Amino acid sequence: MYARGMTVREIQGHLKDVYAVDVSPDLISEATGAVMEEVREWQTHRLLVPRLQGLLESGLDQNQQKVVRLLISQLKHITSSFTQRLNSPKFSLTPREIQVAMMIREGLATQEIAEVLNVSGDTVATYRNNIRRKIGILGHKVSLSARLSEL
Incomplete structure (x- = not known):
């Protein structure tokens, strides 16, 4: 299941379906964690990284560019x-x-x-x-x- 393009409401709907089935709590927790991790990763790559890429192209000095590149890299590693x-x-x-x-x-x-x-x-x-x-x-x-x- 991919979270890309899904709204929070759709994810919650899927989670309700999961909770309605008799499944172990550990499995539910693992599935929920995986979905949330994918949502965080999507948000990072879709929302934050492009803005930082734009900042890189705005005429920063070399040290500032290094910091922004590092921020981009670290954002990708957060998840x-x-x-x-x-x-x-x-x-x-x-x-x-x-x-x-x-x-x-x-x-x-x-x-x-x-x-x-x-x-x-x-x-x-x-x-x-x-x-x-x-x-x-x-x-x-x-x-x-x-x-x-x-x-």
Whole structure:
């Protein structure tokens, strides 16, 4: 079932049909979550990304363009399983650490991240160490970027 082009009322109608059938609550919860995830993804790609693309073409300087490109990328990742895994209690990353992890996964260097976040390179290095510790690779010779790509 695809949520693209469906109104909230139509989705609710489908959910009523699902609830009318004798189905396990876990299955209903899973189906509802999948539909809502698709709706969020559709809204992100259909509504927000085009506006940000337009902003890119409005004569921004190079640093501003980098920030907008990063926003577009992060919006696309909001609904991804990667972000959901980073938000899990297993890792317990802070919102800023999640933001830094997403930038690392996108291939940004420490100094580029520092410029985007308007912090020092040392601060970004601290975030990187915290992320490495929380995902269990601190003290191991494993690329943080590679490990984040595996998640």
